[in-house]
Amino acid sequence: MSAPSCPACRTLMEEGFMIDQGDHSTPSQSEWAEGPPERSFWRGLNLKGKERIPAVTYRCPQCGLLQSYAHKV
Numbered sequence: 001m002s003a004p005s006c007p008a009c010r011t012l013m014e015e016g017f018m019i020d021q022g023d024h025s026t027p028s029q030s031e032w033a034e035g036p037p038e039r040s041f042w043r044g045l046n047l048k049g050k051e052r053i054p055a056v057t058y059r060c061p062q063c064g065l066l067q068s069y070a071h072k073v
């Protein structure tokens, strides 16, 4: 997929991703999960049975707008 243009200022956006800080401070890529978040006492969020897709986030170097895409591989 080619980089999208910023909807606000039409500048070409840079590809990147959002960092998730996990339990052991290990950085990982943010994921999109289906449905509303369900809190789980033990795991923070209950992700059982939810579809998860790694999210790619584009950033506009002009105005800083972020735009995320979660494509199925």
Ligand SMILES: [Zn+2]
Pocket (backbone or CB within 6 Å): 006, 007, 008, 009, 010, 011, 060, 061, 062, 063, 064, 065
């Ligand atoms: Zn912009």
